[in-house]
Amino acid sequence: MDLNALESFVLSAETLNFSQTAQRRNTVQSAISAQIRKLEQEVGHKLFDRGRGKAMTLTPEGRALAVQGRRILGLADEAVRSLDTARQARPLRLGTTVTLALSVVPEALAETAGQTRVEIDCDRSDRLLARLDAGDIDVALMMDQGRRSDRAMVVDMPLVWVAAHGFALAPDADVPLVFLTDGRDLRSHAFAALDRVGRRGFLAHLSPHPIGLRALVQAGLAVTIMPQAAVREPLYRVSKTAGLPALPRVALSLYRRTGADVPGTEALTAGVRRAICSGDGPGP
Template sequence: MEMVYCDYKNRNMRFIMDLNALKSFVMVAEALNFTKVAERRNTVQSAISSHVTKLESELDRTLIIRGRGQSMSLTPEGEALAVYARRLLSLAHEARETIQTSRSRRIVRLGTTVTLAMSIVSDVLAAYATERTNVQIHIQCDRSEALLSRLGANEIDIAFMMDQGEPKNRAFVHSQPLAWVSGENFQLRSSDDVPLAFLSDGRDLRRYALEALDTVGRKGHVSHLSPHPIGVRAFVQAGLALTIMPMLCLSPPLQIASTDLNLPPLSQVALSAYTKSPHNQDINLLIEMLKKRLM
């Protein structure tokens, strides 16, 4: 028997609500007929009446007016209880579903960068969910440099990021072409310095861009910084600067910068996945899907 136990010490009042009785009461409140509710609940009318009487006794209030030869009706207290009873029954159902589901579902904790989460990772989530219906993926976003530490502290199961040059626990490393990225209306004369937007701590991509420009004798300067990829995206989308990113991470309205800008080719960037649980099938499947998406 499921109960809702209430203890109001400051009012010196204590009562226990039987969820089964609440269910009967809600059905009576809707049907206003004990016989019909008894039939629906596959029980006898006296049992339904007993449920309502029990609630009235616990609350010390009349909930239903049972006039002889008259239609049944709810008292104001009955109307109020019907509202709360529906909430309690809904919460009880939600709690049961959550606990039972969490017991049967497994969890894979993926750590990645915001940029990769919004592009490559999102591309594989639907396919993974189809393959592993009983696995929940928890995504935690952080800087590439911080993800290895979080993996070492067992805060995540997989770290998917720009390669950190650390072979320990590395599941794969795959090179990806970088692209100059602009907004739709970005304009630049060939004689102008190239304005660039990067993450505040995006030193690696910044270096790739400036070194590429230097090889062709062209000047570039970091005109905009943001601690978050959305901020970088806003600067680029507004046409205020260029940035660079792995080509697979590109999404509209950002686009590959026009060849009319005469920008130099870029080197490739290495993306890696790390894990300390190489024998876990759920983890391995997600790693394989990420690897396949990069190829």
């Protein structure tokens, strides 16, 4: 049954006037008449008694269809609303690293609270893009993985030396370092910077997981390096009085799955940018 024609019929059953129905539906009377004729052909019954000099009335079949028609239109509206509700309830799936989930992401989510439901999945940077391409996540926030058509944001910043509050390191002392077991890039940046100024560093600890790395740093056992935006209490940038050399710059990037239209994506992207650019992390 043509829902458009049914809607015209139900309204006509209320007005008993095709001209008024046409005005309320923003069309012409002839279009309403044609819809009613088509509907009468579909159901096989005359729905209105009408003629010259006679007031329009509903036939018994018309009265019955008007009751059921209202129910059908109500169910159709409910079905559309349920689709809208399902779309709004669809979570925004964010993939990121543990380090960023513990620093940048909370601030970004605090700004978008209540706008959408978010699922967070943590993984390594080099795995997140593959999961984005596979459709497992909608947004990926990580260390920059290079230019792509789906890269929505890239923010450049320095790497910084990070330790626990009160960590003391003499300017000429060997530097105890802690890194992820597979954190070769950051490790090479740290040792290259130390070599450049003729200072010795040594690998004091390793951890296969970022939480373990943070525990070792928070315990005051060693120093690590992080992107500046990822430093949040209880971790702190090492004081310049420790004499540690400047580190190279890196970039954090946000990639968005092509074709994904998930509510809250724009707000989250803006929140991430603001969180990354909000400051230089706690220092001594």
